[in-house]
Amino acid sequence: MIPLVDVVGLAKSFGDLRVLGCVSFRVNEGEAVGILGPSGCGKTTLLRILLGLESADGGRVSTQLERAGYLPQDVLLFPWKTAMENAELPLELQGLRREVRRGRVRQELPRFGLEEFADAYPHEMSGGMRQRLALLRAVLTGSRALVLDEPFGALDTLTRHRLQDWLTSLLDDLDRTLLFVTHDLDEAVSLSRRVVVLSRRPAHVVGEVAVSLTREERSNRLGRRVLLARDQVLSLLERGEEHAGQPV
Amino acid sequence: MRPWRSANLSRPIVRTLPRCRGLAGVAVFVAAWQAIVSGFHLPPYLLPSPVETARTLVQDAGLLAPHLAMTLVETLAGLALAVSVGISIAILMSASRWTRDLLYPPLVLSQAIPLMAIAPLILIWFGLGILAKVLIVAFVCFFPVAVNAYEGFRAVDPAYRDLLTTLGATRADRYRHFYLPAALPGIVAGLKLSATYSVLGAIVGEWLGGSRGLGVYMTRSLQSFRTDRLFGAILVVMALSYGLFTIVDLAGARLTPWLGRRTHA
Numbered sequence: 001m002i003p004l005v006d007v008v009g010l011a012k013s014f015g016d017l018r019v020l021g022c023v024s025f026r027v028n029e030g031e032a033v034g035i036l037g038p039s040g041c042g043k044t045t046l047l048r049i050l051l052g053l054e055s056a057d058g059g060r061v062s063t064q065l066e067r068a069g070y071l072p073q074d075v076l077l078f079p080w081k082t083a084m085e086n087a088e089l090p091l092e093l094q095g096l097r098r099e100v101r102r103g104r105v106r107q108e109l110p111r112f113g114l115e116e117f118a119d120a121y122p123h124e125m126s127g128g129m130r131q132r133l134a135l136l137r138a139v140l141t142g143s144r145a146l147v148l149d150e151p152f153g154a155l156d157t158l159t160r161h162r163l164q165d166w167l168t169s170l171l172d173d174l175d176r177t178l179l180f181v182t183h184d185l186d187e188a189v190s191l192s193r194r195v196v197v198l199s200r201r202p203a204h205v206v207g208e209v210a211v212s213l214t215r216e217e218r219s220n221r222l223g224r225r226v227l228l229a230r231d232q233v234l235s236l237l238e239r240g241e242e243h244a245g246q247p248v
Numbered sequence: 249m250r251p252w253r254s255a256n257l258s259r260p261i262v263r264t265l266p267r268c269r270g271l272a273g274v275a276v277f278v279a280a281w282q283a284i285v286s287g288f289h290l291p292p293y294l295l296p297s298p299v300e301t302a303r304t305l306v307q308d309a310g311l312l313a314p315h316l317a318m319t320l321v322e323t324l325a326g327l328a329l330a331v332s333v334g335i336s337i338a339i340l341m342s343a344s345r346w347t348r349d350l351l352y353p354p355l356v357l358s359q360a361i362p363l364m365a366i367a368p369l370i371l372i373w374f375g376l377g378i379l380a381k382v383l384i385v386a387f388v389c390f391f392p393v394a395v396n397a398y399e400g401f402r403a404v405d406p407a408y409r410d411l412l413t414t415l416g417a418t419r420a421d422r423y424r425h426f427y428l429p430a431a432l433p434g435i436v437a438g439l440k441l442s443a444t445y446s447v448l449g450a451i452v453g454e455w456l457g458g459s460r461g462l463g464v465y466m467t468r469s470l471q472s473f474r475t476d477r478l479f480g481a482i483l484v485v486m487a488l489s490y491g492l493f494t495i496v497d498l499a500g501a502r503l504t505p506w507l508g509r510r511t512h513a
Contacts, residue, residue: 019356053410070414076407079506089425090415121506141415 003062004145004177005050010059011202012045017064019045021202022059029144032178034173034188036233037198037240043181044073046203047149050179065145065179069138073149075130077122083109083133084118090141104140111170112136128159135167137216139174146171148180164190165219172215186239189229190218197233199240206240209233287462296476307482314486315465322378322450322461323492326385330442334393335384335435339423341394342401363452371457381453381461388449389442396438402432433507436500443492447485462488 005027012020019042027033027118037043048054052066069090077086084105091101109115112132122130131152138146151167152160171178182188188195189211197206209232217225278298284290285297292300305312337355341348367384374380404427413423454463462481469477501507 048410051410051414053413066414067416068414070411072407072411074407076405076411078408078425078429080432080504081425093412093415093417093421125505 001126001150003027004029004031005179006060006062007050008060010046010049010055010061012042012049012054013057018202020049020056021199021204023198023203023205024059025196025208027179029177030175032191032193033180033196034192034194035179035181035196035198036188036237037181037183037203038200038237039183041198041201041203043198043203044149045197047147047179047181047247051147065147067141067143068145068179069141069143069176071131071134071138071146071148071151073153075134077130077134077137079122082116082119082121083125086122086133087136087140088130090137094142094238101201105136108136111173113166127155128163131155131163132166135170139176143176145177145179145242148178149182150182150184151191153182155182157160160187161190167191168215168218185230185233186221189213189226189233190248192219195229197236197240207236209236258366293473293475295402296479299485300476301479304476308477308480312462312465312481312484315338315460315462315481316488318378318460319447319450319454319462319485320488322381322453323385323446323488325378325382326449327439327442327446327492329382329386329445329496330389331393331435331439334390334442335397336439337390338397338401338431339427341398342427355391355394363449367452368456371453376457376459381450381458384453385446385449388445392438392441392445394502396434396440397431400434401427402442403434404430405469433500433504436496436504439496440493440500443496444489446492447489451485 003026005025007026008024010020010023011018023046025033025035035043035046043055049056049065050065051068051070052063078089079233081089084102087105087108088101091104096104106115106118109118114129114133114136117125117129122133125133133175135146135148135151138148151165155163168191178191180191193211195209195211197207197208198204209229210231213225213229217223218224285295337351339396341351341355363384366387370383370387371380374383408426408430409422410428417425450461451463451466452506454461455467456463458464462485466478466481469475469481
């Protein structure tokens with residue numbers, strides 16, 4: 001397996017505040033990895049370092065995520081651009097001609113449930129549609145990896161579940177590596193093949209859980225195997241609380 | 249038909265009501281003016297009535313037209329120059345802390361120079377022709393545009409800059425796709441202020457020297473005690489300022505559709 005991300009002993013502080021203690025993990029090409037940790041443990045900082053937006057204070061980071069398809073926590077759609085213009089931005093920055101990039105976007109819009117909203121502005125769309133549009137923009141970067149920061153955290157439970165199921169099937173079609181951070185245990189189990197659990201701040205990796213579930217099993221959130229995976233991850237989270245600040 | 253659009257705000261009555269209120273305000277002003285003139289039996293050379301002023305305006309329309317055209321040309325050229333200079337200064341100031349520290353104090357200090365002191369100097373340096381007037385208008389108008397654009401650039405969410413970095417955007421891309429559109433509402437607000445000041449700048453320049461323009465027409469009217477002509481010119485200046493303000497406001501609403509429809513007249 002080729003590692004897309006290889007992090008060893010990563011540390012980061014902001015002044016006196018130690019955010020990342022000693023974080024080590026690896027993401028191989030084609031994997032779907034969720035990084036789960038309590039709120040404020042430094043998950044977004046970790047992603048920013050991996051994306052090259054922040055420098056680390058210590059440790060070794062080897063990534064190929066500089067041009068990854070990135071979905072930020074607040075989706076960050078440009079309010080002055082229509083859905084079409086938002087989606088085509090990565091292609092425009094790559095220098096593609098207008099008709100080529102518009103053709104590409106039009107081809108993808110139905111898969112993202114946005115075919116009727118190409119000319120709509122973000123404020124005219126629902127929260128779920130905005131998430132799908134931001135994800136479309138990330139997919140259209142053409143990168144082998146998608147990096148998502150708390151992908152559906154701001155949505156209501158039903159919409160979140162619907163989008164998680166939709167994203168799972170989309171990822172099966174797209175054949176991309178997925179790396180995301182979340183504080184939502186259900187989201188971590190539902191979207192990833194492997195969950196990396198972080199402790200409280202200063203964060204370190206408490207452990208990892210492999211989640212081998214079929215698409216149907218994932219969508220049944222009260223299924224036996226889902227609950228089993230959930231319990232395993234939960235017990236790691238609790239261990240992280242007990243041993244905060246020191247690698248387990 | 250776009251299914252997500254709500255059509256409520258485009259109903260004619262909603263659009264017409266603010267205009268009716270605006271006209272009512274003007275009507276009250278004109279009525280009060282007429283009442284003062286009639287009530288105090290004021291002679292026309294002291295304060296002409298609105299009716300007399302309107303009659304003079306109609307009679308002198310042919311005489312007034314070339315002066316109005318000159319003032320309009322000076323104003324529009326000066327405004328265009330002010331927008332270019334103002335936005336360029338804002339971009340330079342937002343580029344780094346170093347350029348901000350270098351440019352911001354002189355920018356603010358420039359506004360402490362009295363217009364009545366700098367305007368004659370500009371006329372001495374650049375002559376009595378149109379160039380000097382354009383420069384005076386630009387001097388009056390560039391500051392609101394520069395400050396509002398700069399504040400617009402400063403107020404942006406830095407997370408967007410990071411997102412554009414992950415998309416491989418250059419500095420020019422960042423300005424085109426993000427900083428300029430984000431600052432556009434501020435730039436339009438500054439331009440609205442500038443539009444109202446701009447006519448004043450042109451009038452001051454013409455008042456101090458020149459052969460054509462509403463300022464020249466006003467000085468000649470004053471020197472010949474034609475107060476009715478002076479009032480007529482004042483009304484034209486007011487209408488010109490208001491017209492420019494309204495055009496900028498409407499253009500701003502068209503340029504910023506994501507902000508929703510505004511209710512200005």
